[in-house]
Amino acid sequence: MSDTPEVRPPVVTPVRVIIGLCLVAPFVAMLWVGSYAKTDPAFIGIPFFYWYQMLWVPISAALTMTAYKLWQYDQRSPTAPQGGEAK
Template identity: 70%
Template structure:
């Protein structure tokens, strides 16, 4: 579970640090060069991935507290 959380949080960093993959003008989207709309798209993707990571973290914490509480009884 924690590996999936780490991947969700790491993916945007890798995508933005790999500049060679998006340092170009074409294809344009409604007149906006690829370089800019790709980065703006990653803002939305990063938000979604962070929300997924947060939900998975909460689920993992609940599962750990249930297991810990059940073992103490």
């Protein structure tokens, strides 16, 4: 017998799906340029194209923080798969 640990496929849980959505949302919002390639509505004189992108900076930070906190929660939960094998 070999001493190498058994390799298991990754487990998809609802928490991990939410984490993925939190991390993908900013990319989708920024890569879908047609949705914000316009000048109206302006906000305090700034065209929509610019303020929409700048609005996503704090939103992206909040979503990334949320994903990180959910990942920590998922790693601490008793049902989460453990990284090492017990001997």
